[in-house]
Amino acid sequence: MSQFFEYKDTIKEGDLVLAWLSRDNLKPITVKAGEVFNTRYGAFSHSDMIGKPFGSQIAIRTKGSNRFGFIHVLQPTPELWSISLPHRTQIVYTPDSSYIMQRMECNPRSRVIEAGTGSGSFSHAFARSAGHLFSYEFHEVRYEQAKQEFKEHGLLEAGNTTITHRDVCKDGFEIKNGDTTSHEFRGPEETKVELNADCIFLDLPAPWDAIPNLTSVISKEKKVNLCCFSPCIEQVDKTLEALEEEGWQDVQTVEIQGRQYEARRQMVRRLDDAIERLRDVKRRKHEGVEKRQKNVEQTSNNGSSVEATESDKDLKHTEKTHFNPFGKGSRVKEGDSNFEWTQVSKVELEIKSHTSFLTFASKIIDRTRDEEQTKAYLATFKDEGSKLSKREQRRLKAQANKDIQKE
């Protein structure tokens, strides 16, 4: 089983963990006793992680200082992986991938085709949820990297993921004995892999060239769902043409917009306090003027510089006690308990305003039924009533009346 999908409690030697440094800084590490994970926050010994439960916070105190460093060690999931993975290409993020999976009814019985593999972001989510994933990549280096990664992550071992080196536009999706693929053929008698795919995801520049190649590998037993992921509207247009030609139905293009908000606080600043503060400033000024006048009088009276310094102190003193309800002039930390705050949400500084267009379609190859088989099957129900239940009859009657009224 893959460490991505099999829940574990304690960290063992050889496990892949994601070290969480900050929201946008997660580092995958393979735990090995004696090794050290160096970060700008300090050096974390792998041995400190072994035996700890996943999710533990690991704190270190750096030598010779009173400072601390800490990380959280998490078990990888496809969603965390897609935040932390090394980008070799553009990747599909969770708002898109989760919608695509939900819309294509991806579940443990699904047989998924994905092309190209790219950085393998979506592959992990598919591999978790699907019965089988067939992933294709024509870029040799990327293929090798992804294969190695799938192996390390236990996807290949789990037995439900196959990655194949292939230009799917030119050479289609069939996997034959002798092809460059992670599939291990049982021997010469196994000539090809039965794909029977019912869930197709195409994330490549020219999906219209790949679409005609699907015919021989998609399931004849059930409805097949497809999604093409393309950034440009021109690509969508060409895809629609290909889908129409190939007899795909229920075609619809959509876009997904995901947003993330930060939970923040805004200070509650009341009008009365603002007025009071100005009143205070005015009063101070007034007092200041009076004092200065007194000073001037005094200085001119006896010309002493000592007196002047003292009255300066007086001035400072009034400044200190002035009314400052909003902490003006000092740095106030958001949430400082000396002030009142209201909760606000702030959208990210930069949002992903466009990822790609998602074009969905479906196809049923076999629109017949086995009449004999159906007849035999139905015969086992022959004793079940052919009449509508009383309740159903009442409901229909009411419905019919409503229909009539509407017309």
Add this chain to the structure above:
Amino acid sequence: MTKHSGIDPLTQISPNQHVLIRLPSDNLKIVELKANAIVSLGKFGAFRVNEIIGYRFGTTFDIVYDGVEEEFVKGTQTMIGKISVLENRLKASSPALENSSENNRGLINLGSVVQEMSMAEIEAMKREAASGDAIISKMIESHKSFHQKTVHSQEKYLKRKKQKFAKFFTVEYLDSSGLLHYLIEKGDVLRVMDISQESLGMALNLANINSNGQYLCIDETGGLIVYAMLERMFAGDSNSKANGKIVVVHENEHPNLDLLKFSSYSDNFIQRHVKTISVLDFFEPAKEADIKSLFKPLSAEEINDLKSNKKSAYFRRLKWYHNQLSNIEVAASSFDGLLVASTLYLPTLIPRLGEKIHGSRPIVCYSQYKEPLLELSHSLYENLNYLAPSLLETRCRPYQTVRGKLHPLMTMKGGGGYLMWCHRVLPAAEPKLHQETLEKSEIKNSDEEGDEDAHKLDQEKQVIKRRKPNEDNEKL
């Protein structure tokens, strides 16, 4: 449901299951198919269930009345027709578009004058006609200016007419999205807390739902969330060997998972994989000794010796006994994820449930409104047991999908809800430092890398600080 003589209820239309029927108007209907029964689609006609059994889900059928003996659904005017399979919905009764003028310049709107068939004629035809197909062809023939329309407006016209007179329908497998669409269309959005398909899908992914997980859940949508989780875990298959389980905590005396009635799992299967428990039993479980002192299971012989009138009472008590023991067990267990769709006050609810979640596992909370999740995020920020609560939103924008005329639809459904996502973590023990030094020291992540990184580091620290006020101090 077992695979029966080659018919697979998960890919083929079978009796004793609920299916989604898409009408010509694109309206949805959920129907329980019973062998030998008749399904009435109201003004769209009626058909015999047996005629669609065995076809693949997603197949579109036409109801035809050609040479059919006149028979009506009892007590209604709906005639029962015969089934014929259509290639697809689009092609349902669409004659080739031809003779269209390049643009519709020549088209003057003469209203019903252009359409020469009278309503009465159409109605009569609907009764007699072979199919919706024939009616529409006839109408096109009599539509004087049809050929003067452009292809695009011809398509639009056809679609409108087709929806009005066609008698075709598509039978779909009832997956969670289909169920949700049905509820939305029925105006039941509030019942499902206004959740959208995209929010539902994202919640399932973020919560890392898979076949073998043990999940804790609160579902105030009447079972939609649980329905969707079950799909992801077992694909509607009662024969699934996976051992995942959902514990559903509910605030009322009895759970409301009403929507599960549409699923096709066996009762036995549901009992094994879905466990419901009230908040009271979950948070204040009975003591095992108390339960055991109240009831003693009998041996097989002792049961045999019971009088038959005592037997049923015994079995009722036995069921209660097992349920009590299983409640105690559930209340003491830990889970692989928490998925909550609840209107209970979240800042006190989530930490209580979160105690039962293993380290590193995701916590996902759905709400119709952003504000309760905002408040939740603020309170979780201050709790060392939760890592990086995020407030998320996802929206799907549908397009008019016509070649050369692609554009976002002019209107779309608002709402769809929000998600909070975080991970359960286990804070480190108190660091080994003298209290005195601890107080004095400025606790900070140390900077071990060279100066060249200083700028970047500063930025990063700011990011951390901004996102989590006082994080540094709180975390240690």
